[in-house]
Amino acid sequence: MESFKNFLIFSPDYQKLIAFVSTEDQTQNFTIEVDWNYPINNIKPKLFLENQENADNDDEGKKQNGSEEKISLNNIAVTEENNLLAYTATDKTLFLWQIDEKSAKIVSRRSFLRTSSCIRFSKCGKILFLTDKTGDVFEYLCDEENFNTRGRWIFGHISQILDLAVTIDLKYLITSDRDEKIRVTNYPKVHEINSYCMGHKEFVSAIAIISDSHLISISGDKCIKLWNFIDGKELQSHSFQFVPVLLKVISHSHQTGLLCVSSIENTVYIFKYLIIDDTMTLDTLAEKQFKSDVELAVLNNEFYIEYIRDNDDSLKSGIFIDRVKIEDKTVNFQKIFDNIALSETDISIKIVKPFDVSLLFKHGRMFDNVKEYNDRKKARIENKMKSKKAK
Template identity: 35%
Template sequence: MATIFFTEPELVVGHGRRVLFVNPEDMQIFKEIELPPDLGLKTQAPSSTIEQGSGSCPAGKEQQLAAGGAKQPEATASGSAATKVEAPISVQNVAYSPDGQLLAVTTSGGQKALLLYRSWPENARLLSSRPLARAASALRFCSDSSSVLVTDKTGDCYQYDCVELEATPRLLLGHLSVVYDILWSEDQQHIITCDRDDKIRVTNYPATFDIHSYCLGHREFVSGLALLTDQHIASASGDKTLRVWNYIQGKELLLHELPAPAVRLLVRQLEPEKVFQAAVLFYGNVDALGLYRLERSPDESWSVTATQLVRAEAGSWSISNFTLTADRIYITGAENERLSLRVYDIATGQRTTSGVPEGWVKMVLDGLGASEEDAPPFVPEDLSVWFKKRFDNVSDYLERKKRRIEEQQQQKCG
C-alpha cells in the first residue's frame, strides 16, 4: 500500500515502514516517521463494546462480541497457539485530525495497529499504539479531533478515543461486507459509510443502533465518499457513475456517467458550499484520472460543468493512489515492482517538471526506502476482487429444458 494526500503545506506520503511529510515546493522534509520493528502489542485483539440491542451489528458479530471479542488463535495439540511467520509491518492508512494536532496511522502485516502521534508542536511523538482485530480499510477523525473511526475489511467500525488513550474501543456499527470509505458529519450527528454491496448508509450518532437513511442506486461497489455541505455528499462507484446525494433525505441529486469504474475519489472545495473539483481514479481505462467541476445551483440542483481526462501514462505503470494541489497532480504507483512517484500539471494533464525542484522525486523515494536494493517489491492491490462475481445459472437451465422438450417431442413423433 502507498498512501498519499495533501494538507497545506505538507504532502504526506506513506509506504513500507515510513511516512514522509515534505514540502512539494522545495527539498524540505518537515518531519518523518519510521515504524519500530516491534510495536510491543499484546497478542489479544482489542475488546469491544456495543450498545445493548444495536441493530447496526449483524447477529454473527454480536455472538462474537458476547464470547469476549475477536476470535483467538486456535490452539495446537500441545495447547499453545499455532506458530506462524509474521509479515513485515507496513503503513496502511494515514490521516490528520481536523485541528492538525494529531496524526493517526494504521498498520498491516504481522502487527495490525492504530498508532496515534502528536504532530504539532512536537515532531510526531507517539502517544499510543493500540492493536486492531483486523486490517483497516478506512480511517476518519471526528470534527473536534476527540476520537477516530477505523473500519476493517469485515465491515466493522470502531471508535477510538484520542483523549482517554486507555479507553476501550467501541464497536459502533457493522456492515456485511468490506467498508471502503467513511465520513463523519461536521455536527457529529451522522456517520456515513459505503461498502462493496453498493450501499451508502447514514447512521445516527451516538445512537448508532438507529440508521437514519440509505442512499441507494449504485449497482457496484461504492469506492469513495466526500462531504460537500452539511447535507450533501458525493460518491464514486465501480458502476461507472459519480453521484451527488442529499444524505439527510437519502435522495439522489446528480448522476454523472464515467468512462470506467471508479476506485478512488478526492474532492477539493473551490468555492464554499457551491463549487467543487471531484477527481476520480479509474480502473482499467486508457485515461487514468477524471477531473469534474461540480456546481450547486440556487435551486439546490447539482451539475457537472467541466470535465478533464488525464491519461497519466495509464498502462505503462500500475497506478495505486493520487492527490491534488492547486496546480499539480501527484500519483503513486508501481514500476518494475518498485514504488514510483510522478507529477502532472493539473491544467494540461501532462507530466511536468515545472516548479518541481530537480531531485525532489528521488529525494522522496529515497526517504521512503523505495530505492534501496533490498527493498521489498511493491505490488499494488488487485482491485479486480472488488467487483462482484456474477453467476448465470438460468441460461444453462433454459438450455437443458429446451433439449428435454425436444427429446420428448421426438419420442412422441417416433
C-alpha cells in the first residue's frame, strides 16, 4: 500500500485492479484496470560485462500480453513529485503511469531480467530503483523523455535484497539483504561503497531513514537497531518478543517520532521513539492482532493498516483500512474504508507479503512462533473451508 496526496493506493487482487482510496472523501475513490495488453518494450537492462546481443536474443518469443498466462503484480511505488505510479509484475515487466486525483494514464511498460523484490522512487521522482531476488539493483529514468529507455544495472549483492531506502539528497542508496547485511552505496558513483552496517544475526527485513545520518532496521533475529549509516556504526539495539516484518516511520524531528511495526503473526505494534546522544528508547503505545496479512502506509503523518476481514454476522468479507489515530499516548484504530463494492465483483481479494519470512532464516532454524503462525494459518483456512461447505 502506497500514498499519494490524500489517497491510499493498493491492489485488492494483485491482478486486475489498482484502487485509489481517499482518506478525506470516500466519494472520490476510483479504480484503474491493469492493462496486460499494453505493448512491452523488450529491451532489457544489460548486466555488468554481459554481451547485449545475447541478452536481446533472450527476448525472442516473449509474450506481448498477459492473456496466455497467469500474471500478477508484486511491487508498487508512488511519487508525488513527478505524479507517477509504478508497479512490477511476475512477467518481469515494469509499468509506469501518470496519475492525479481523478485519473491515471499508462505511459510505458519496460522489461527487466529477474523477479523484482522492491522498487523505490528518488525524492525528485525522476529515477526509479528496482531490486531483484538475486541481489541486483537497477536504475530506470522516469522523466517524460525517458519513459521507455532501457534500465541500467548499477550494483549487486550476493543474496536477495529485501528493502531499499534512498536518501532525500540522493547521495546514498541503502540496501538490506537476506545475509544480515545493510550496504550504504554512494550515488551516482555506485562503485564506491560508503559503509556496511553489520550486526544483525538474521535477514534484515526492513530499513527506514529517520535523519541525515540515522537509520532504523528490523530483522529476523527479533531485533530493532539504530545506526549511524554514514559511519556504519551500530548505536543501539532493542530485542522484541516477535519476528518483525514490515516497518513504517513518522519522524517528528531528528530525535523523536513514531514506529509502526508488523510481526510475522500479523500483530501491529505502535512505538514512540526518542533519540538522545545516539541512544534510542522505545515506548510501546499500542498493539493489535489481525486475522489476515497486513500492509502498512504513512499519509499526512498518520499510519494506515490494510487487512482482510473475514465474513461474519455484521460485515462482508473484503479489504478494510484502519487509520491509527494517536493523541498523546492514546491510540485508536479507526476503520475508514471497506471495499464491499469491490468484493462483489469477480476479483479474488488478497494481500501478498513481499517475501515468505519462513524461507529466509539462514542458520538452519526457524523461530517457534513462525511454525505456530503457519499452523494457525492452516487451521484457519481449513475451518473456513468447512464453514463454506456447511452453508
